[in-house]
Amino acid sequence: xxxxxxxxxxxxxxxxxxxxxxxxxxxxxxxxxxxxxxxxxxxxxxxxxxxxxxxxxxxxxxxxxxxxxxxxxxxxxxxxxxxxxxxxxxxxxxxxxxxxxxxxxxxxxxxxxxxxxxxxxxxxxxxxxxxxxxxxxxxxxxxxxxxxxxxxxxxxxxxxxxxxxxxxxxxxxxxxxxxxxxxxxxxxxxxxxxxxxxxxxxxxxxxxxxxxxxxxxxxxxxxxxxxxxxxxxxxxxxxx
Amino acid sequence: xxxxxxxxxxxxxxxxxxxxxxxxxxxxxxxxxxxxxxxxxxxxxxxxxxxxxxxxxxxxxxxxxxxxxxxxxxxxxxxxxxxxxxxxxxxxxxxxxxxxxxxxxxxxxxxxxxxxxxxxxxxxxxxxxxxxxxxxxxxxxxxxxxxxxxxxxxxxxxxxxxxxxxxxxxxxxxxxxxxxxxxxxxxxxxxxxxxxxxxxxxxxxxxxxxxxxxxxxxxxxxxxxxxxxxxxxxxxxxxx
Numbered sequence: 001x002x003x004x005x006x007x008x009x010x011x012x013x014x015x016x017x018x019x020x021x022x023x024x025x026x027x028x029x030x031x032x033x034x035x036x037x038x039x040x041x042x043x044x045x046x047x048x049x050x051x052x053x054x055x056x057x058x059x060x061x062x063x064x065x066x067x068x069x070x071x072x073x074x075x076x077x078x079x080x081x082x083x084x085x086x087x088x089x090x091x092x093x094x095x096x097x098x099x100x101x102x103x104x105x106x107x108x109x110x111x112x113x114x115x116x117x118x119x120x121x122x123x124x125x126x127x128x129x130x131x132x133x134x135x136x137x138x139x140x141x142x143x144x145x146x147x148x149x150x151x152x153x154x155x156x157x158x159x160x161x162x163x164x165x166x167x168x169x170x171x172x173x174x175x176x177x178x179x180x181x182x183x184x185x186x187x188x189x190x191x192x193x194x195x196x197x198x199x200x201x202x203x204x205x206x207x208x209x210x211x212x213x214x215x216x217x218x219x220x221x222x223x224x225x226x227x228x229x230x231x232x233x234x235x236x237x238x239x240x
Numbered sequence: 241x242x243x244x245x246x247x248x249x250x251x252x253x254x255x256x257x258x259x260x261x262x263x264x265x266x267x268x269x270x271x272x273x274x275x276x277x278x279x280x281x282x283x284x285x286x287x288x289x290x291x292x293x294x295x296x297x298x299x300x301x302x303x304x305x306x307x308x309x310x311x312x313x314x315x316x317x318x319x320x321x322x323x324x325x326x327x328x329x330x331x332x333x334x335x336x337x338x339x340x341x342x343x344x345x346x347x348x349x350x351x352x353x354x355x356x357x358x359x360x361x362x363x364x365x366x367x368x369x370x371x372x373x374x375x376x377x378x379x380x381x382x383x384x385x386x387x388x389x390x391x392x393x394x395x396x397x398x399x400x401x402x403x404x405x406x407x408x409x410x411x412x413x414x415x416x417x418x419x420x421x422x423x424x425x426x427x428x429x430x431x432x433x434x435x436x437x438x439x440x441x442x443x444x445x446x447x448x449x450x451x452x453x454x455x456x457x458x459x460x461x462x463x464x465x466x467x468x469x470x471x472x473x474x475x476x477x478x479x480x
Contacts, residue, residue, distance in 0.1 A: 029257060043282065075444040077442070111425075114424060186315075208391065
């Protein structure tokens with residue numbers, strides 16, 4: 001596979017406690033697929049420095065890109081920026097370019113740029129800022145790690161700022177076939193198809209609807225003609 | 241913290257491609273919190289043997305429990321059971337107790353227990369079966385890893401079968417305070433509170449509504465009187 005690879009790191013106790021249902025993973029997964037970047041792993045960790053730093057190191061060494069979500073606000077539990085800096089042994093402090101963004105923003109809102117808000121200008125040396133058109137406080141890219149906010153509207157805006165700057169691969173194409181038969185009926189046919197079209201990813205996702213079992217079969221690959229051929233063959237085999 | 245710890249491993253390309261929005265993580269997180277088991281990490285990996293085996297080994301050595309979701313159906317991409325067996329160097333084959341469950345089930349449905357369906361009776365030696373009241377094919381527990389289906393209705397039924405058999409801790413209690421002020425306004429107050437109530441977890445989760453910034457502050461702990469005290473103090477401090 002020539003497409004760049006990626007991992008995501010979601011940071012936040014609120015996801016692990018079941019208080020909040022994460023939506024950033026689902027959003028990022030879809031955007032990366034469209035952009036031709038293959039998301040291969042996601043981790044969710046708590047607001048714990050050792051957990052964050054360890055996960056960043058492990059993921060950044062194994063994947064082309066790491067996207068993080070959460071923990072870059074002004075409160076005591078927002079420790080992501082410092083953890084990313086620690087993971088790369090980079091110096092971190094309030095940085096002039098980020099401070100200037102916040103000063104301009106708070107001047108227009110009439111709110112005070114107090115010590116807590118100023119924490120949002122803590123950016124590691126060497127990092128590039130990621131634009132935040134929603135609430136100004138920037139994300140940043142350090143090495144191959146892209147650090148973004150957890151609030152979904154802000155996260156999505158930052159992804160939209162960032163993705164066009166990253167080199168993608170051929171978008172991963174997919175076609176689905178919905179079959180109202182149990183997985184166990186079609187498994188042999190699918191296994192044979194997967195063996196013949198070993199360049200494609202063929203997944204089978206069962207569901208139940210009104211007590212009846214069915215499955216969505218999804219064929220994925222970057223070569224549209226091969227995906228077409230596999231789906232055509234599958235339709236014929238399942239009718240036969 | 242004396243509560244047992246846990247990790248979750250979600251297995252499935254469909255989550256990583258953005259095709260499917262995971263719901264099992266959110267469900268399990270809530271159930272574990274009620275049961276007094278602290279979910280501390282979640283990983284999502286693709287239908288890849290090395291990724292699954294590596295994650296199982298890493299998580300099972302670090303946490304009291306590991307809960308997996310996905311990849312135990314009858315099709316070629318369902319490789320979870322074999323990967324769990326490999327992670328613990330356990331022998332795996334069709335097991336008589338699981339086969340008997342499937343035989344009885346398919347007899348009543350009139351469907352054939354073919355080779356593909358029989359794969360769902362592949363259970364590692366030494367594993368205990370997890371009851372599946374929805375579609376019969378069982379999950380299993382091997383060592384400290386609980387292996388369950390990915391279809392949400394089946395996953396949830398298996399969790400309901402399993403959880404009462406696990407020793408929980410004191411349920412984690414939480415109280416929330418909704419504040420219509422930006423995080424930056426309240427960060428200093430929260431930081432002081434977190435320092436004083438260091439036995440509690442105090443999280444701040446910002447939101448935007450109609451262009452106004454607010455935050456939900458969540459205080460968590462297993463001692464209800466302490467949680468009360470912290471929230472009372474916080475209400476007073478934020479009014480002052």
